[in-house]
Amino acid sequence: MGASTKGADMPEIAEALSRMEGMLPAVGTERVALDKAAGRVCAESLAARLDAPPFAVAAMDGYALRWADAGAPLRCLGTARAGDPLGGPVSPGTCLRIFTGAPVPPGADTVVVQELAEAAGDRVRILPGAEPHRHIRAAGDNLRTGAPILRPGTRLTARHVGLLAAAGHAEVAVHRRPRVAILSTGNELSERFAVDRGAQILDANRPALKALVQAWGGVPRDLGIVPDEPDALSSALARVLDAGDIDLLVTSGGASVGDFDLVCPTLAALGFAPAFRKVRMRPGKATLFGQFGGLPVLGLPGNAVAALVSALVFLRPALSLLAGTGRAALPEERAILATPLPATGPRTTFLRGRLDRGPAGGAVFAVLADQDNAMLSGLAEADALVLRPADAPPAAAGEPVSIIRFDRAPGF
Amino acid sequence: MGASTKGADMPEIAEALSRMEGMLPAVGTERVALDKAAGRVCAESLAARLDAPPFAVAAMDGYALRWADAGAPLRCLGTARAGDPLGGPVSPGTCLRIFTGAPVPPGADTVVVQELAEAAGDRVRILPGAEPHRHIRAAGDNLRTGAPILRPGTRLTARHVGLLAAAGHAEVAVHRRPRVAILSTGNELSERFAVDRGAQILDANRPALKALVQAWGGVPRDLGIVPDEPDALSSALARVLDAGDIDLLVTSGGASVGDFDLVCPTLAALGFAPAFRKVRMRPGKATLFGQFGGLPVLGLPGNAVAALVSALVFLRPALSLLAGTGRAALPEERAILATPLPATGPRTTFLRGRLDRGPAGGAVFAVLADQDNAMLSGLAEADALVLRPADAPPAAAGEPVSIIRFDRAPGF
Numbered sequence: 016m017g018a019s020t021k022g023a024d025m026p027e028i029a030e031a032l033s034r035m036e037g038m039l040p041a042v043g044t045e046r047v048a049l050d051k052a053a054g055r056v057c058a059e060s061l062a063a064r065l066d067a068p069p070f071a072v073a074a075m076d077g078y079a080l081r082w083a084d085a086g087a088p089l090r091c092l093g094t095a096r097a098g099d100p101l102g103g104p105v106s107p108g109t110c111l112r113i114f115t116g117a118p119v120p121p122g123a124d125t126v127v128v129q130e131l132a133e134a135a136g137d138r139v140r141i142l143p144g145a146e147p148h149r150h151i152r153a154a155g156d157n158l159r160t161g162a163p164i165l166r167p168g169t170r171l172t173a174r175h176v177g178l179l180a181a182a183g184h185a186e187v188a189v190h191r192r193p194r195v196a197i198l199s200t201g202n203e204l205s206e207r208f209a210v211d212r213g214a215q216i217l218d219a220n221r222p223a224l225k226a227l228v229q230a231w232g233g234v235p236r237d238l239g240i241v242p243d244e245p246d247a248l249s250s251a252l253a254r255v256l257d258a259g260d261i262d263l264l265v266t267s268g269g270a271s272v273g274d275f276d277l278v279c280p281t282l283a284a285l286g287f288a289p290a291f292r293k294v295r296m297r298p299g300k301a302t303l304f305g306q307f308g309g310l311p312v313l314g315l316p317g318n319a320v321a322a323l324v325s326a327l328v329f330l331r332p333a334l335s336l337l338a339g340t341g342r343a344a345l346p347e348e349r350a351i352l353a354t355p356l357p358a359t360g361p362r363t364t365f366l367r368g369r370l371d372r373g374p375a376g377g378a379v380f381a382v383l384a385d386q387d388n389a390m391l392s393g394l395a396e397a398d399a400l401v402l403r404p405a406d407a408p409p410a411a412a413g414e415p416v417s418i419i420r421f422d423r424a425p426g427f
Numbered sequence: 428m429g430a431s432t433k434g435a436d437m438p439e440i441a442e443a444l445s446r447m448e449g450m451l452p453a454v455g456t457e458r459v460a461l462d463k464a465a466g467r468v469c470a471e472s473l474a475a476r477l478d479a480p481p482f483a484v485a486a487m488d489g490y491a492l493r494w495a496d497a498g499a500p501l502r503c504l505g506t507a508r509a510g511d512p513l514g515g516p517v518s519p520g521t522c523l524r525i526f527t528g529a530p531v532p533p534g535a536d537t538v539v540v541q542e543l544a545e546a547a548g549d550r551v552r553i554l555p556g557a558e559p560h561r562h563i564r565a566a567g568d569n570l571r572t573g574a575p576i577l578r579p580g581t582r583l584t585a586r587h588v589g590l591l592a593a594a595g596h597a598e599v600a601v602h603r604r605p606r607v608a609i610l611s612t613g614n615e616l617s618e619r620f621a622v623d624r625g626a627q628i629l630d631a632n633r634p635a636l637k638a639l640v641q642a643w644g645g646v647p648r649d650l651g652i653v654p655d656e657p658d659a660l661s662s663a664l665a666r667v668l669d670a671g672d673i674d675l676l677v678t679s680g681g682a683s684v685g686d687f688d689l690v691c692p693t694l695a696a697l698g699f700a701p702a703f704r705k706v707r708m709r710p711g712k713a714t715l716f717g718q719f720g721g722l723p724v725l726g727l728p729g730n731a732v733a734a735l736v737s738a739l740v741f742l743r744p745a746l747s748l749l750a751g752t753g754r755a756a757l758p759e760e761r762a763i764l765a766t767p768l769p770a771t772g773p774r775t776t777f778l779r780g781r782l783d784r785g786p787a788g789g790a791v792f793a794v795l796a797d798q799d800n801a802m803l804s805g806l807a808e809a810d811a812l813v814l815r816p817a818d819a820p821p822a823a824a825g826e827p828v829s830i831i832r833f834d835r836a837p838g839f
Binding site for chain 2: 185
């Protein structure tokens with residue numbers, strides 16, 4: 016939590032993300048029943064296991080007949096409705112009353128809609144306007160056996176679940192949910208406020224990070240609060256490694272370079288191979304990524320706002336990489352400034368604000384007055400961040416800017 | 428599943444939604460631990476239970492001192508770091524080495540950053556450039572006891588969870604998840620394809636609708652497939668009512684006016700009070716809504732694509748109303764047509780298509796060639812719908828249109 020920024024290597028966000036990318040291979044797979052598949056990431060190429068419809072079926076309510084016979088009155092043999100077994104053949108001079116979804120019997124080559132037929136007893140007359148070969152959905156029209164329906168890497172939604180069911184799949188191979196261990200560091204942190212236990216703040220980072228991991232498809236494991244003591248941190252880290260079942264460790268706090276910021280040196284003692292130790296962004300500079308003993312670790316800042324902004328930038332793509340969908344891009348959009356912005360310093364800068372609809376219908380962004388990094392209430396009130404490049408000049412109201420809407424990263 | 432459109436009352440989508448709105452009051456509430464709160468809807472007004480920070484704390488690493496003494500060398504009394512108990516007073520002529528987050532002791536009114544101080548042994552000299560009253564975060568600066576932090580009706584995300592933790596809330600009152608019973612009707616439907624059991628299609632609607640209910644915050648209860656027989660449907664509906672714990676019943680199939688479409692007459696026999704029996708939209712005309720015995724019921728079409736499009740239009744806002752967040756609007760956006768569109772008929776029309784980035788950076792929509800309503804593969808391939816008004820003329824490539832991106836209704 017120190018303020019010093021010594022050390023030469025401070026990559027831009029894009030460069031930091033590129034370094035992270037190669038170090039987060041997709042996790043293994045498991046088979047799940049269709050009921051459990053929504054939200055998971057497909058891990059196989061799938062094809063239809065059957066023809067849909069399995070037989071030719073009527074696409075409308077009407078009469079099934081041979082078109083060659085349509086000129087003269089037809090004798091109606093009976094009724095076929097959806098779900099009935101395939102009926103006997105329609106012989107010359109006959110027809111079948113048929114309802115949408117019912118199997119078209121052998122012999123029939125046309126369904127005439129009921130509006131274009133006149134029935135009296137078992138006699139049916141086809142009216143002018145009827146057309147040959149209409150209103151029959153052929154076997155396999157919607158899905159043909161062997162036709163590809165899903166690619167690996169697809170995040171499954173309700174539409175895919177419906178398609179899998181229709182195609183005869185009762186289960187599907189998916190990537191298991193990435194397991195993410197979360198720990199907070201800091202002597203000042205507490206789960207429960209008690210004045211007699213020293214000057215404390217309640218730990219907001221772990222609850223928020225657990226919620227993010229869950230919303231973004233992972234399974235959080237809560238490692239609690241570790242005090243700012245090398246031995247305590249070292250044994251906490253060693254325990255994660257020994258457990259052997261964690262895909263990513265996320266820490267918050269202690270990742271800066273102050274006298275009591277222990278994450279970097281403690282990791283170093285465990286053989287840490289860093290991808291980066293800080294990032295040219297604000298807030299969120301004190302973000303690190305690397306691995307030790309084969310375990311990827313993402314170190315987030317201690318300040319709550321900085322931790323969450325950095326999670327949006329790094330934890331979200333880390334989880335999507337582990338889950339097998341590739342790197343989730345930061346969801347940048349354009350908006351018009353409702354309020355002026357100051358010049359930015361030497362880092363890419365995120366400022367919290369609120370979105371509204373402008374007079375022209377487009378999105379309009381108003382920056383919040385208080386941008387204090389410990390101010391979680393401001394982040395909760397905001398619904399977007401403006402993303403400003405390093406060394407940007409002041410921006411006036413009316414200028415277009417790049418924003419990140421929180422509802423584009425659901426769960427944030 | 429009949430094709431006839433008799434009956435005068437066929438409201439537009441907006442009118443149908445308005446009629447639905449008053450019939451879906453928010454469900455009851457429960458208290459959940461913070462770990463279970465993300466994704467739930469807050470059901471109370473909440474205020475901060477404590478000041479954050481609880482004491483004045485250092486906002487930077489440096490030295491805490493009385494500004495009046497800054498002109499002469501100071502004796503350093505010791506070190507305070509985050510989490511340390513509140514130290515004794517800083518008396519005249521003394522200072523305290525202090526780190527970010529540590530309590531500022533009584534007497535000190537300024538923190539001078541370490542870059543503007545020179546220490547030799549326990550002597551500290553303040554350098555030019557230091558300013559009075561800086562770098563102290565006063566008690567309650569971030570959150571003041573009693574300050575409002577959350578309103579009822581807020582869908583809680585990770586940011587809110589963090590704020591609740593920081594404000595001293597270990598649990599929160601939320602609406603319970605709406606319980607949604609789902610049944611499919613149709614003799615042709617099966618869970619498992621078997622040629623000897625009549626002409627069947629696999630039921631894709633229930634699996635997809637269950638996934639939607641879950642993605643949109645509800646708890647699905649699967650009532651299975653009911654054949655097209657009045658007695659079977661009637662007793663299935665009566666059982667839902669008797670169970671007494673369902674907030675919404677969703678049916679699919681049998682909601683049209685064909686000879687074997689039984690949902691409307693069977694509901695009528697149970698005292699159905701309809702809000703609407705069909706809607707001026709395509710696909711999805713055969714959508715009904717109302718209540719019987721106090722139970723809201725949404726009847727969706729049997730065709731898979733029609734059922735899912737209608738679910739996007741009606742089930743999503745139904746769930747958000749039950750959940751207490753108010754009516755979720757259909758997420759309409761603008762895009763440019765990449766392909767021409769035909770004139771529409773007398774109903775609001777949804778066509779499936781794919782989105783791409785145009786040369787100017789905006790969204791470009793290309794309609795899919797096959798718009799068959801039983802074609803779930805086409806819906807799964809699509810990533811948006813174009814929404815065209817009734818009786819719209821043909822539209823040329825390059826024209827702006829209204830679209831609904833599926834990723835704006837996550838889970839669809």
